[in-house]
Amino acid sequence: MWELVRANQRRAATLVVLMAALLFLLGYTLGEALAPGAGAGGLFVAFLVWIGLTLVSYYQGDSIFLALARARRIEKKDNPVLFNVVEEMSIAAGLPKPPDVYIIDEAAPNAFATGRDPQHAVVAVTAGLLETLNRDELQGVIAHELGHVANRDVLYMMMVGVMMGAIVLLADAGARMFFYGGGRRRTSSRSGGQAQLIILVVAIALMILAPLVAQLIYLAISRRREYLADASSALYTRYPEGLASALEKISRSTAKLGVATRATAPMYIVNPLGVSPRGLADLSSTHPPISERIRILRSMGAGAGLVHYDQAFRKVTGRAVGVVPFGALAAAETRPAAPPGAPDAGSRLERVRQTTDMLWRLNRYSFVPCACGTTLKFPPAYLGRQIACPHCGTVHKVQPTAA
Amino acid sequence: MIFLFFLIVVVLVALWVMGMYNGLVGSRNEVRNSWGQIDVQLKRRHDLIPNLVEAVKGYMGHERNTLEAVTKARQQAIQVTGGVEERAKAENALSQTLRSLFAVAEAYPDLKANQNFLALQEELTSTENKISFARQYYNDAVMRLNNKIQMFPSSIIATSFSFKMEKFFEVEAAEERQAPQVKF
Structure with a gap:
């Protein structure tokens, strides 16, 4: 498990540095293009935007996110089963303390985790999720979310997301400045000649390409994180079928999650904005197709370890390179799957009644x-x-x- | 020049030994920490059982044997003073008796409608789950430590600083995994 976390951190560092290079290159060329010699100023602006966004999202990111999702914190007495499942899974994941539990009053079954580190972790589920899933399936979903927490995905996605935001913001601001102040600048800097022209072309190219590249990187990482959290879920519960059948039920639901936006979509367990009717994931989707995730989980056979997930991933997707980082794979032991011991916590009708009663009480x-x-x-x-x-x-x- | 080369090699070896040693200490602490987690859940189960026995007594008075078996197994589990293996044995016996108690409770519809009993059943089932997940994490930690102690090259450091292998918290046997068969 620790190898997976460490491999994640290395990857995170590499990609963040890469995106930082892109950001600063954009800042520098934009500055140079607007006024010769202002490259350092452009760098400075890029740096300020980045630091500002990072600070805000590091300290306020989770509360902003929870407020956007209209999530409300609940206590153990409000829903003991959900609390117990969260506690069980945080023990299985070896987290220092169980995360806070929030509830979203929406019929669409979905869930997300946030918080910059395991000490400040939060897991939120919708009322629809509690009504739809039985205990084993709920366990699979919570394990997936705690997998995000244990693998430090939340912090990682936040850093990459901030980078992307900074690049988009800067490119946008640059485009506006060219549009409104371009003519005046060009006459005053005629002496620059050809060098200035090259800088200008590079700046325009970067302005168009950098946000695209940043978004593609971000989305690719987001999809990969989902696979890894699925693998962690199977590892924690030792019961891949729980998550597989939960994903199946969630994908069958037609309800849309009203509180989700494009910015918050990558955080949820399945894309809350719905998927394309063909069920295919392309470069522009935040999540892998659910059908593929289910098939991978179901072809894990008798194993529940990272190794088994990696094998199943390669078999189902036909890709030569697996999804689990090599270092983590080498250190992972083989794990047999085990059926869960807990009895089913009542019928769907009972769960609906319990969940609605809880929401009445909260109100x-x-x-x-x-x-x-x-x-x-x-x-x-x-x-x-x-x-x-x-x-x-x-x-x-x-x-x-x-x- | 040769001296400088020698110095660099010595520093590198020292750093490597340090890294190995710290890794071993980290693994050992992880084992201890996760054992603590099991301990917390076992204690919680011991505390919950008297309430459960009290709650079911009125309903299933003539299942005295089952109730007494639970109480006795709990006493034994509390009193056991020994290593991981003995505790695992006593706690597994307690799990067995609890399982048969819940299986017998299926035959009492009044009891199954009792809110207090249902809440206790949820708490105990969840505590059972927590014990098994804590055990799962503990066994993983033990395996990581034991692997480091046995595998080359960290085995050199482990033997010279006398790191001890830890014991697994075993599930008793294959039948423990299965639900008990109850005949009426």
């Missing part, structure tokens, strides 16, 4: 049990002093809860 609804077996639920704004049971007609006295 401060009052619950009054009636002798006939019905539970009356009414909102905090209810001002009446009594309420009649719709089934048996018994009238219950109600304490006004609104302060």
Whole structure:
């Protein structure tokens, strides 16, 4: 496991340096092209944009993200099963402490993890996910999310995402300056001659290409991280079928996640914006196709280790190079898969009832049990002093809860 | 010139030994830390069992044997003072008795409708899971440490600083993996 984390860190460092080089090259040439000798100034601006974005996303990234997803923090008493599953998986992943648990009141089944390091990790699931999946499947999904946390994917994606953001921002600003101030600059710098012209061409080429290249790198990394988190999920649960059947159920759902945007989409376990009808992943998608992920998990056979995932990946995709970094693969032991010991936590109907009850409670609804077996639920704004049971007609006295 | 070369070689070897040594210490600490995690969950299970026995007593009074077996196995598991192997044995016996208790509970619909029992069952099942996941992590950590101690070249450092191999927390036998068969 540690080898995987370390291999990730090396990869992360390399790619971040590569993208930083791209960013600073863009800053320098833009500066030179706008005014000869202003290359250093361009570098400085690029650096400032990058530092600013990094600081904001490092310290505020998770809270911004949770606010965008309209996620709410819950306690253990709100949903003991979900909490237990999260605790079980954080033990299996060897995390220093279980992450905070958040819930999103949406019908589309989905989940994400965020937080810059395992100490500040957060995992969020939608109400639809809790209703759709049984315990084994939920375990697979939570293990996938904690795989992102343990492999430091969140921090990694954040760094790469910030780089991409900085490059896009700078290219955009450069394009505007050329558009509005280009003519004036060109007359004043006629003495530069041919060298200036070359710089100008390079700057325009970079302005168009750099954001594209940055986005392609970002998306390729994002897809790879998903495979690796799937591999980690199989390793933690020793039961690849749990995640496979969860992904199958999630992909069958037609509900769209309203709170997801293009910027937050790569964080979710499956693309919340939906996939192309052909189910094919191309260079522009954040996630690998679900059908492929399911097939890989199902062809792992009797093994649950990283080695087995890598073999299954190569068999299903037909690619010669596996997805698990070589260093991690060499250190990984073979792991037999084991069926889970936990019993199924009730039918779908029970899960729907439990989840909706939890959401009522979070919204401060009052619950009054009636002798006939019905539970009356009414909102905090209810001002009446009594309420009649719709089934048996018994009238219950109600304490006004609104302060 | 030769002296300088010699010095560089010595420094490199020293750095290498240091890295190996630190790696071994890290692995050993990981084993200890993950053992602590198992310990926490085992204690939690010991604490939950009296509540469970109390909750089911009223419903399944004539399943006295099953209840007594659980209580006895818990006593033995608490009292055991020994190495990893003895504790693993006692705790596995306790897992067995708990499993048969839950299997017998299936036959009592009243009990299965009891909120308190359901909450306790969820807690105990989850604690069982946590124990097995902690054991999984512990065994992985032990394997990493033992591999380093046995494999060349880290074995040289391990023997000269007398690092000890650790024992696995074994699941008793193949039948422990299977659900108990209950006949009525």
